[in-house]
Amino acid sequence: MHPRTQRVTLPVLVITALALLVAACTSQPEVEEASFDTDLPADAFHVTDFEGEFPDHFEDYLRNVRVDDYVSKLTVDVEPDLPILWSNLAFSKSYNYPRGHTYGLEDVLATPRIGDASIGSCMTCKSTAVPTLLDEFGDDYWSASFNEDLRPRVLELAEEGQDDRLGEFGHMGIGCSDCHDPQTMDLRITRPSLVNAMERRGFDIMEEATHNDMRSLVCAQCHVEYYFDADSKKVVFPWDRGLRPEDMWEYKQEDAIDAGFEADWVHGISGAPMLKAQHPEYELWSYGTHGEAGVSCADCHMPYQRIDGRKMSSHFWGSPLEDVDQSCRSCHADRTAGQLTERVRDTQERHLEAMEETQERSVRAHYYINRLITAGADEDVIEEARELVRKGQWFWDIIAAENSDGFHNPHGSMDAMRTSSDASNDAIRIATRELVRLGVDIDELDEMIEQTRQEVWDEPDPDQKADVAVNDFFPFQG
Ligand code: HEC
Ligand code: HEC
Ligand code: HEC
Numbered sequence: 345m346h347p348r349t350q351r352v353t354l355p356v357l358v359i360t361a362l363a364l365l366v367a368a369c370t371s372q373p374e375v376e377e378a379s380f381d382t383d384l385p386a387d388a389f390h391v392t393d394f395e396g397e398f399p400d401h402f403e404d405y406l407r408n409v410r411v412d413d414y415v416s417k418l419t420v421d422v423e424p425d426l427p428i429l430w431s432n433l434a435f436s437k438s439y440n441y442p443r444g445h446t447y448g449l450e451d452v453l454a455t456p457r458i459g460d461a462s463i464g465s466c467m468t469c470k471s472t473a474v475p476t477l478l479d480e481f482g483d484d485y486w487s488a489s490f491n492e493d494l495r496p497r498v499l500e501l502a503e504e505g506q507d508d509r510l511g512e513f514g515h516m517g518i519g520c521s522d523c524h525d526p527q528t529m530d531l532r533i534t535r536p537s538l539v540n541a542m543e544r545r546g547f548d549i550m551e552e553a554t555h556n557d558m559r560s561l562v563c564a565q566c567h568v569e570y571y572f573d574a575d576s577k578k579v580v581f582p583w584d585r586g587l588r589p590e591d592m593w594e595y596k597q598e599d600a601i602d603a604g605f606e607a608d609w610v611h612g613i614s615g616a617p618m619l620k621a622q623h624p625e626y627e628l629w630s631y632g633t634h635g636e637a638g639v640s641c642a643d644c645h646m647p648y649q650r651i652d653g654r655k656m657s658s659h660f661w662g663s664p665l666e667d668v669d670q671s672c673r674s675c676h677a678d679r680t681a682g683q684l685t686e687r688v689r690d691t692q693e694r695h696l697e698a699m700e701e702t703q704e705r706s707v708r709a710h711y712y713i714n715r716l717i718t719a720g721a722d723e724d725v726i727e728e729a730r731e732l733v734r735k736g737q738w739f740w741d742i743i744a745a746e747n748s749d750g751f752h753n754p755h756g757s758m759d760a761m762r763t764s765s766d767a768s769n770d771a772i773r774i775a776t777r778e779l780v781r782l783g784v785d786i787d788e789l790d791e792m793i794e795q796t797r798q799e800v801w802d803e804p805d806p807d808q809k810a811d812v813a814v815n816d817f818f819p820f821q822g
């Protein structure tokens with residue numbers, strides 16, 4: 345390893361001086377960028393390629409290998425209504441807490457959500473082999489068959505660089521080359537979807553991103569909301585109108601529909617065309633307190649630590665609460681670790697309570713629409729209610745998919761959940777009016793909803809719950 349230069353140029357010094365002024369109130373640690381000159385080939389992508397040059401980082405990275413089994417989120421103690429809310433979507437059958445970066449490839453190769461219709465795009469945030477696959481397949485990568493084209497090639501590429509310490513596929517999960525140029529170790533972006541999305545927002549990452557920006561942008565390659573373009577099947581980030589849930593909603597309702605993308609799936613209970621949101625950690629963070637203050641993902645998730653007296657960034661990605669002293673107290677030295685943890689847990693608790701309520705509203709709205717259908721309601725009313733249930737669900741799903749349980753942006757999360765409840769309540773109101781007009785017994789409907797919901801909660805096998813969400817009273821509408 346040959347540390348080359350500390351790039352301290354004049355503008356950086358000026359910025360550092362300003363940062364120090366701000367530091368008086370924010371005490372944000374400064375971050376220097378180190379550059380290296382390795383002997384690695386420019387296209388190195390097996391994590392094990394990096395061990396020789398960076399033994400400490402490799403060793404630290406091994407901490408991500410934790411024997412943690414899958415933990416389902418479909419259970420009563422987590423988000424019990426999800427099997428109803430995702431009826432007719434593969435997620436309703438399998439939805440687990442995320443695992444460590446070393447499991448990215450292993451998990452995508454194993455998940456029952458991948459089927460013969462799955463495409464190359466599904467690989468995009470799971471493996472260091474993606475830039476190589478993009479080179480080999482060109483633009484066909486995105487729409488290639490996951491099972492027939494990509495899987496065999498990935499297994500071939502995985503034959504090299506294996507290491508027992510990393511498990512079967514840990515040498516090619518989310519690894520060094522996803523975030524670093526193998527020759528200089530400069531932070532870099534390897535996923536074109538992020539570069540394109542930022543470009544459409546008038547921001548040229550290569551030219552304009554500061555070093556501090558890069559400490560979050562490397563994560564924004566994957567920890568973001570996305571969808572597949574209708575024609576090219578490319579991974580697209582719906583950010584043209586902004587990064588807030590309401591901006592992405594407008595984008596999906598207008599730009600995406602204009603371009604031929606209407607829905608991710610049709611709901612099995614309401615028959616509504618639905619949107620599925622994915623983990624928008626970057627988006628929520630970007631307008632939360634820390635994002636606005638310039639506190640990067642790496643500040644909390646990769647804090648500096650000392651190994652044998654040498655200072656290095658942690659390369660274990662998990663809960664910052666496992667090491668509050670390093671992750672938080674570098675800035676919040678005036679609080680104890682216990683106080684900070686309590687503050688986070690308190691925020692999360694309130695968040696999860698609000699989430700349960702807003703999801704319950706959505707559940708009710710789906711079943712009310714189901715009853716509209718079976719009661720032979722006016723098609724216009726059904727359509728109007730479907731539009732509202734779609735909106736209600738988007739605004740909680742984008743927040744539920746965010747993995748910090750509200751911490752990254754408590755206020756933004758609450759705002760979105762309020763919008764969600766309003767939309768679901770509107771759907772219920774419209775449906776109720778029509779059902780009353782048709783002489784439907786609303787009390788019986790409410791009882792059947794509670795009963796069905798209870799059956800879903802009581803079903804012990806998470807993967808069977810979705811089947812219990814429909815029955816003779818609420819027939820499948822997918
Ligand atoms: C998910 C992104 C990501 C992955 C994967 C990753 N790193 Fe890093 N790495 C970072 C970030 C962010 C920094 C902080 C860089 C900075 O601020 O200059 C960093 C810093 C470094 C540094 C500079 C010294 C230091 O500790 O701050 C080295 C060397 C390094 N990483 C090596 C590795 C190696 C080797 C691997 C694979 C075993 C790896 N990294 C995997 C994001 C990543
Ligand atoms: C190439 C894509 C990619 C990049 C880049 C990436 N991640 Fe991840 N990250 C993932 C995936 C995929 C998972 C879930 C893996 C699984 O469950 O198999 C994950 C999981 C995590 C987890 C949960 C780990 C656990 O044990 O629960 C954290 C925390 C995390 N990432 C933080 C970060 C941070 C911070 C960065 C940037 C420094 C980053 N990630 C960059 C794809 C990525
Ligand atoms: C101010 C500190 C802070 C910043 C900045 C921050 N996070 Fe977090 N992050 C947290 C905390 C605290 C949690 C909740 C951990 C818990 O519940 O135990 C969390 C949770 C997560 C999780 C879920 C972890 C898990 O085990 O399931 C992911 C993924 C994640 N953050 C990614 C990111 C990304 C990506 C960024 C930047 C866009 C970011 N975080 C910025 C503090 C931070």
Ligand code: HEC
Nearest residue numbers: 370371372373633637639643644664671672675684687688
């Ligand atoms: C790099 C510096 C930095 C790090 C690291 C950091 N914070 Fe902060 N934090 C800030 C700044 C700046 C603010 C906003 C100004 C203020 O209110 O002090 C803030 C505000 C907060 C707030 C009040 C605002 C809100 O969103 O509720 C809490 C709580 C908080 N931080 C908790 C944490 C926790 C927990 C961690 C570790 C997981 C952490 N912070 C890590 C700099 C940091």
